[in-house]
Amino acid sequence: MKHIISIRDLDRPFIDDLINHANHIASQHFNANSLSDKILALLFFEPSTRTRMSFEAAMARLGGTSISVGSIEASSIAKGETLADTIRVVSGYADAIVLRHPKEGAARLASEFASVPVINAGDGAGQHPSQTLLDLYTIQQSLPLDGIDVGMIGDLRYGRTAHSLAYALSLYRCRIHVISPKGLELPSALIGELRDRGTEVIEHEFVEDIIRELDVLYVTRIQRERFPDSASYFDVSSSYKITTELLENVRSHLIVLHPLPRVDEIEPAVDALPYARYFDQSKNGVPVRMAMLQEVLK
Amino acid sequence: MTRPGPAAEGLMISPIKNGTVIDHITSGEALNVLKIIGITGTTTESVSVATNVSSNKTGKKDIVKIANRELCKEEMDRIALIAPRVSINIIREFKVYAKRGVERPEFLLGVVRCPNPGCITNAHEPISSRFEVLPHGLHCMYCDWLITNDITGHMI
Ligand SMILES: [Zn+2]
Numbered sequence: 001m002k003h004i005i006s007i008r009d010l011d012r013p014f015i016d017d018l019i020n021h022a023n024h025i026a027s028q029h030f031n032a033n034s035l036s037d038k039i040l041a042l043l044f045f046e047p048s049t050r051t052r053m054s055f056e057a058a059m060a061r062l063g064g065t066s067i068s069v070g071s072i073e074a075s076s077i078a079k080g081e082t083l084a085d086t087i088r089v090v091s092g093y094a095d096a097i098v099l100r101h102p103k104e105g106a107a108r109l110a111s112e113f114a115s116v117p118v119i120n121a122g123d124g125a126g127q128h129p130s131q132t133l134l135d136l137y138t139i140q141q142s143l144p145l146d147g148i149d150v151g152m153i154g155d156l157r158y159g160r161t162a163h164s165l166a167y168a169l170s171l172y173r174c175r176i177h178v179i180s181p182k183g184l185e186l187p188s189a190l191i192g193e194l195r196d197r198g199t200e201v202i203e204h205e206f207v208e209d210i211i212r213e214l215d216v217l218y219v220t221r222i223q224r225e226r227f228p229d230s231a232s233y234f235d236v237s238s239s240y241k242i243t244t245e246l247l248e249n250v251r252s253h254l255i256v257l258h259p260l261p262r263v264d265e266i267e268p269a270v271d272a273l274p275y276a277r278y279f280d281q282s283k284n285g286v287p288v289r290m291a292m293l294q295e296v297l298k
Numbered sequence: 299m300t301r302p303g304p305a306a307e308g309l310m311i312s313p314i315k316n317g318t319v320i321d322h323i324t325s326g327e328a329l330n331v332l333k334i335i336g337i338t339g340t341t342t343e344s345v346s347v348a349t350n351v352s353s354n355k356t357g358k359k360d361i362v363k364i365a366n367r368e369l370c371k372e373e374m375d376r377i378a379l380i381a382p383r384v385s386i387n388i389i390r391e392f393k394v395y396a397k398r399g400v401e402r403p404e405f406l407l408g409v410v411r412c413p414n415p416g417c418i419t420n421a422h423e424p425i426s427s428r429f430e431v432l433p434h435g436l437h438c439m440y441c442d443w444l445i446t447n448d449i450t451g452h453m454i
Contacts (some may be wrong), residue, residue, distance in 0.1 A: 006442075084423050103416055104440065112425070122413075127442075224340060
């Protein structure tokens with residue numbers, strides 16, 4: 001039984017296969033009834049409308065059925081049932097479980113109590129492997145993954161998508177450039193780990209210093225609540241904003257990604273430039289999740 | 299000034315009849331070793347501690363002697379987490395009855411509490427904490443937190 005819990009559990013052949021599979025699906029090479037006898041349980045303990053819709057769409061495209069809890073408040077979960085018990089019960093209703101939970105490690109726990117495959121759709125500040133897989137998938141649509149220069153900008157401390165992507169890129173010998181405000185840097189333990197794995201991690205103070213040497217720029221949101229007052233937030237966020245001016249004279253194949261939703265990290269005028277790929281990235285969630293569902297349900 | 303020899307060490311800690319001698323403790327870790335094996339101010343064992351003793355092997359070391367108590371394997375392995383070069387002698391009738399090195403365990407089950415308040419192991423769930431012992435620290439197998447210092451402070 002295959003679970004997809006953390007990008008750390010996946011090796012390069014698995015990821016490469018999954019990306020190839022998603023490529024086939026995206027070019028309409030799939031059986032629209034392949035999961036017609038399967039039921040997917042969506043257990044969302046915190047709201048995440050897009051991730052949920054994306055999994056539901058993926059399941060529907062393969063002919064499968066999705067079931068979910070109406071509202072957490074009205075269920076046994078609100079009555080204090082442990083996650084372990086919920087998972088054991090739901091395992092009896094469905095062929096696979098997609099779990100979103102506020103606690104880190106919740107999906108790992110679920111995989112230990114489930115009798116069906118579990119896919120982690122985000123656990124707290126922890127892992128969100130389907131996001132990372134669709135990030136990698138989006139990059140490889142334009143560029144070979146091996147040995148490229150990837151810049152990551154924004155909140156790299158609390159931004160879990162940046163952590164898992166950095167980890168995954170270390171499988172492809174990419175060079176990682178990190179640009180973040182003071183206090184929101186990539187955690188030093190993670191930088192140490194990436195370097196131990198042979199990945200070059202270079203810290204930059206200003207994005208202008210490196211933007212012309214990048215193949216990919218991965219933008220993450222800087223959250224207002226990380227700052228003591230609005231003034232210091234606006235001060236920092238405006239100096240990390242991606243503008244058309246900043247993108248002058250960059251590499252012609254540069255792609256700009258963002259896990260969305262964005263607030264004002266990327267100026268709307270950038271959307272019209274050929275570098276902007278964040279809407280493709282979001283659309284790619286469906287074929288990637290279709291490939292994941294077929295993988296765990298085969 | 300001359301290096302204090304075995305005689306000087308003998309003055310600091312007297313031999314015990316029965317019990318355990320924990321030698322070659324990383325200098326400065328003796329009190330943490332006591333904490334790990336549950337010796338506090340209120341325990342009844344007679345315990346002697348010597349810190350920063352000169353040693354040919356490691357430069358400086360700590361030594362702990364506990365009368366009338368033989369450590370079990372699990373306690374020894376916990377000590378290895380903070381003092382990997384330790385050697386443990388079980389003493390019976392003033393003689394070394396058994397001499398044991400320690401090994402760092404590969405995994406720790408329910409030994410250390412995860413410092414991450416958002417970790418599922420700190421929620422009301424029927425699981426114990428699980429850490430992987432890495433060269434540079436302890437890795438929580440649920441939330442990926444890395445404990446790199448004050449391991450003793452996180453023990454349950
Ligand atoms: Zn943890």
